[in-house]
Amino acid sequence: MLYGREDELVQLAGLTDQVRGGMSAALVLRGEAGIGKSSLLAHLERTAQDMTVLRAVGVEPESELAFAALLQLLRPVAHHVDALPEPQARALEAALGHGGTWQGDRFLTGLAVLSLLAEAAAERPVLCLLDDAHWMDTPSAQALLFAARRLAAEGVALVFAARDEGFDAAGLRELRPGHLGRAEAGLLLDALGVDPARRQRIIEGAGGNPLALTEFAAGDDIALAPVVPLAAPDRVLASFRTRISALPDRTRTMLLLAAADAQAGLAQLLAAAQQLHVGPGDLTEAESRRLIEVTGESVRFRHPLIRSAVYQSAPLASRVAVHRALAETAPTADGGALHRAAATLGPDETVAVAVEAVGDRARARGGFAAAANLYRQAARLTPTPTARAVRLISAAWSAHRAGTAALAGELAEEAGHLAAADREGRIGRAEAAHVRALALFEQDGTSEAVRLLIDAAPDAPAQGPQMMRSAAFYAWHSNDLGMLHHCAAVLARQRDRHPIGRAVQGLDRVAAGDFGQGLPLLSGLLDDTERVDQHRRLSETDRDDHDSRTHAITGGLLLGDDMLLRRVTEAEAARCRQQGVVGRLPFLLSVLGRLQVYAGEHQEAVATIAEAKELARAAGLHKRLTQLNHVVARIAAIEGDEIRVGALARPGPAVDGSHGLAALILLDLGLGRYEEVLRRIHEAERQGAWHSMALILACTDAVEAAVRLGDKDRAERAAQRFASWAAASGRPWARATALRVEALLTQDLSLFERAVQTHHDDASHGGRPFEQARTQLVYGEALRRSRRSAQAGVQLRAAAATFDRLGATPWAERARGELRATGTSPAAAQADACPPATILLTPQELQVVRLAATGLPSREIAAQLFLSPRTVEYHLYKAYPKLGVTSRRELAELDLHD
Numbered sequence: 001m002l003y004g005r006e007d008e009l010v011q012l013a014g015l016t017d018q019v020r021g022g023m024s025a026a027l028v029l030r031g032e033a034g035i036g037k038s039s040l041l042a043h044l045e046r047t048a049q050d051m052t053v054l055r056a057v058g059v060e061p062e063s064e065l066a067f068a069a070l071l072q073l074l075r076p077v078a079h080h081v082d083a084l085p086e087p088q089a090r091a092l093e094a095a096l097g098h099g100g101t102w103q104g105d106r107f108l109t110g111l112a113v114l115s116l117l118a119e120a121a122a123e124r125p126v127l128c129l130l131d132d133a134h135w136m137d138t139p140s141a142q143a144l145l146f147a148a149r150r151l152a153a154e155g156v157a158l159v160f161a162a163r164d165e166g167f168d169a170a171g172l173r174e175l176r177p178g179h180l181g182r183a184e185a186g187l188l189l190d191a192l193g194v195d196p197a198r199r200q201r202i203i204e205g206a207g208g209n210p211l212a213l214t215e216f217a218a219g220d221d222i223a224l225a226p227v228v229p230l231a232a233p234d235r236v237l238a239s240f241r242t243r244i245s246a247l248p249d250r251t252r253t254m255l256l257l258a259a260a261d262a263q264a265g266l267a268q269l270l271a272a273a274q275q276l277h278v279g280p281g282d283l284t285e286a287e288s289r290r291l292i293e294v295t296g297e298s299v300r301f302r303h304p305l306i307r308s309a310v311y312q313s314a315p316l317a318s319r320v321a322v323h324r325a326l327a328e329t330a331p332t333a334d335g336g337a338l339h340r341a342a343a344t345l346g347p348d349e350t351v352a353v354a355v356e357a358v359g360d361r362a363r364a365r366g367g368f369a370a371a372a373n374l375y376r377q378a379a380r381l382t383p384t385p386t387a388r389a390v391r392l393i394s395a396a397w398s399a400h401r402a403g404t405a406a407l408a409g410e411l412a413e414e415a416g417h418l419a420a421a422d423r424e425g426r427i428g429r430a431e432a433a434h435v436r437a438l439a440l441f442e443q444d445g446t447s448e449a450v451r452l453l454i455d456a457a458p459d460a461p462a463q464g465p466q467m468m469r470s471a472a473f474y475a476w477h478s479n480d481l482g483m484l485h486h487c488a489a490v491l492a493r494q495r496d497r498h499p500i501g502r503a504v505q506g507l508d509r510v511a512a513g514d515f516g517q518g519l520p521l522l523s524g525l526l527d528d529t530e531r532v533d534q535h536r537r538l539s540e541t542d543r544d545d546h547d548s549r550t551h552a553i554t555g556g557l558l559l560g561d562d563m564l565l566r567r568v569t570e571a572e573a574a575r576c577r578q579q580g581v582v583g584r585l586p587f588l589l590s591v592l593g594r595l596q597v598y599a600g601e602h603q604e605a606v607a608t609i610a611e612a613k614e615l616a617r618a619a620g621l622h623k624r625l626t627q628l629n630h631v632v633a634r635i636a637a638i639e640g641d642e643i644r645v646g647a648l649a650r651p652g653p654a655v656d657g658s659h660g661l662a663a664l665i666l667l668d669l670g671l672g673r674y675e676e677v678l679r680r681i682h683e684a685e686r687q688g689a690w691h692s693m694a695l696i697l698a699c700t701d702a703v704e705a706a707v708r709l710g711d712k713d714r715a716e717r718a719a720q721r722f723a724s725w726a727a728a729s730g731r732p733w734a735r736a737t738a739l740r741v742e743a744l745l746t747q748d749l750s751l752f753e754r755a756v757q758t759h760h761d762d763a764s765h766g767g768r769p770f771e772q773a774r775t776q777l778v779y780g781e782a783l784r785r786s787r788r789s790a791q792a793g794v795q796l797r798a799a800a801a802t803f804d805r806l807g808a809t810p811w812a813e814r815a816r817g818e819l820r821a822t823g824t825s826p827a828a829a830q831a832d833a834c835p836p837a838t839i840l841l842t843p844q845e846l847q848v849v850r851l852a853a854t855g856l857p858s859r860e861i862a863a864q865l866f867l868s869p870r871t872v873e874y875h876l877y878k879a880y881p882k883l884g885v886t887s888r889r890e891l892a893e894l895d896l897h898d
Helices: 006-020 037-046 068-083 086-095 108-121 138-150 182-191 196-206 210-218 232-245 249-260 266-275 280-288 304-313 316-329 333-342 349-364 368-380 385-401 405-420 426-442 446-459 464-478 481-493 499-511 515-534 543-556 562-579 585-598 602-619 623-639 642-648 655-670 674-687 693-709 712-729 732-746 749-765 769-785 789-806 809-822 843-853 858-865 869-883
Strands: 025-030 052-057 126-131 156-162 173-175 292-294 299-301
Touching (some): 006 025, 006 156, 006 173, 025 037, 052 068, 068 108, 068 126, 108 869, 249 280, 349 385, 385 426, 426 446, 464 481, 499 515, 515 562, 562 858, 585 602, 623 642, 769 809, 843 869, 858 869
Parallel strands (some): 025 156, 052 126, 126 156
């Protein structure tokens, strides 16, 4: 019986009921050792006889073995791997050691886990119980957490039990079992038959910790002596050490063998025991004292703290002897190498080579976090500084691929110090600087990353140009235009013919305000990317190609060619979806969402950004969230929603922060706060961040605010900058907007008319409806002031209708106010159409129904959206009544776009 756990049991019952109903859930049981997490998992297992229960236990000695916990958990359902999409199947087979080499990014295995569990749940609900998750190997933990954050309607539950430190499960619901009160503790001790004379001391010493209560009740009172103030788990650990120290030497040796290899079978333990002249009979006393349980296949400790007490209390010589014996009898090369490493007290190249080989195998299976730790361990065993630096660099690259930027930077810095002491280590220093710079960029240390890359590039003839190109793009993002210019000059002297080299020249020219020279270089890169993509199979993958396309898309944001950029971005996003390259999608979707906002597809943009944010959170790419929030902030600014803009927009001097600033500028303009617009524009000018596309576009806002305030000089400066960019861009919407800006300065009605006509001509190519409506609005205002009310009404009604469709309330009200001034009823300007039915859908429902309307089956939709087929069907089931349809065939007949 579980005492004092009524609330926890109710919540766990609700979780299993939810799963039986076809929904999914993830939960973390969090608390100190002995608080009862394992007991709650055991209760869940007892009450889930109608489910497929999968179990895994994290053990400290296995934390370096890539995917050890995942293999434990999924072994009973691994036969479902044949039903997975091919990229996911390959990734999971590689991770579980079933053959093949891992490809993709580090999140692909997590997608495969989600799909596999969903397949298993098609037969009966699945309950995954993961005890001691803080000791799981990192690749397993990353994969399982990614799957947990993507669960929806599969009939799957993932329940992790973990201590407070060592298991970051941000975003998952937590349940923290509390300490038992005196009454509950008393009931437990009554059930254990404790002498009333000892009850009070036990209750006070245990501090409400159930394991402490149980152990103190079974033992003597030594652990309760208040010699040193210890927490209850530490008192329990001390109690276990005391009990272990009282065992015979031979018994302690057998226990140490079992503690040093948690997954060793009984046969292997006995083979190793033979080398140490002990045997199975030496386990009898430990069994009788309830420290272990021996089955026909294994030796299990009754609690992880007992294992810790056995290993920690053993002398160093005993631990070395035990690991040597286990190394000799290990059934796998990986296990043998790790035991030899544990038995090695100083540098040993032979052992280092063996551990490095374990790291190579982990990396080949996609276990980058484990590989990083193994390479670092191999480096510690390496006698020579040069070879040690090489292995540390391998560790740093693996840590980078695992997404642990802080560890990657730390390892690269250590490698750099070693390489610096080696006169022949120039290449090593450069590579260490390269990976450290990547880590610094992820940690917002962009300026230092730029300096490192520039300083180290001359020492790396092969990598140097690539490092300079990375430095240039980092300098662009951090607004370090001096460093950007330096990179461009160096690449020019090197006659760098790589397309990205030309893009650096383009960025440098744009930053200097020379749009005429800069934009064609960037446009050529985007054109080249599309041309190559047209001759490439969608399924082909290459990391360098992904990087090149990402750089091309980054530069393409400056062109204003929405249709070309959208084609390239959608093609790259489709490729990433097909290949399971999850980590790049948040960036690509942020670009696509921005283009959808420009196209007036606000509902689609919200759906796109919602997916990107879910993927970014699931993948731990928290740095992307600010960038994604800025896309939605622009929609909120158009709508005049000051609260949402304030929550989403975080302005800053760098390129990424400029999008938040631009949203605030647009909000202020829409609300008529013209002085605030110019104050923010002045701040952007002072910080020199005008080279970003967000602030180039904000020049038009500055012109309008300055004109209304009568500040002609500032209006002309902003107008000139935008006109220079628009002329180089050559896009019709840009030319139309430039004409609007010029007309605002001159109040020349013919310029307004030309602007409206240019927008109209561009509408068939997508255009930017919000910009067109703004042009119609100011043209209508100018016509009204010229007493041409009928013509003004035409423009103002068109503007109001577009603003209404976009939800741009302040702008629509402004248009209707002008209409009233012309003598036209504002009601005449209301959009005739009712809101689209899709307005009732959630972002994910909208994505699903649009794909389903094209005829795609649920399995293919699931693969594209990184969901399970059952979740796709669930979203369709929820969407049908909102849309007034009952089948996919009827979906195809609906207009599902804004």
